[in-house]
Amino acid sequence: MNEAGSALNARAAIAEDFARSELFDRTFREGMDIVEAAATYLDGPGRQESKLLSRNAALAYASESMRLTTRLMQVASWLLVQRAVREGDMSSMDACDDRYRIGPKPGARGNGSLQPPTEARAGEPLPNGLTELMERSERLYDRISHLDRRMYVEGEADARPNAVLSQFERLRAAFDGPL
16 A cells, blocks of 8 residues: 555544544534524524624624534534544545535635624624624634644654655665665
8 A cells, every 4th residue: 555545544544533532522512502502592682683783893793603503514514524434424534525625714704714893893782692602612622633733744744755755765676775
């Protein structure tokens, strides 16, 4: 087996181990709890609170709620792929495919870090329910993004052949012995 295949097998094994872990159980529950809390809030109290905001604050509310739902959809999708691996509905090798990687952080500005705004541009505070959900989802997204990189992406650097080592191997083969 070549180095790339070996690295892919190693990543697949890591993904499978994670999917069967207590850490996955806790992360999955937390993710689905936040998704449910956001849906409940945005459909109920959030809708009522947004009607009381000024025009600028209502625009900020709409923008931030869209970022929230996009972030949560990415998180839920990633978690559901891991659950599919756990339940045998998807192979861990398939889960290594790039299309299942968590996407860029929704709403990331500039250097990629996003501090959730707690107030609209006019200085009006956004509703506490929204800002709390934004902060919770941001923390969860960051953890899942870290897991995704560790499990699937960082190992890819190991899978690519090192050009210098490849040249040494060719020289060794040409001279039929260690260098």
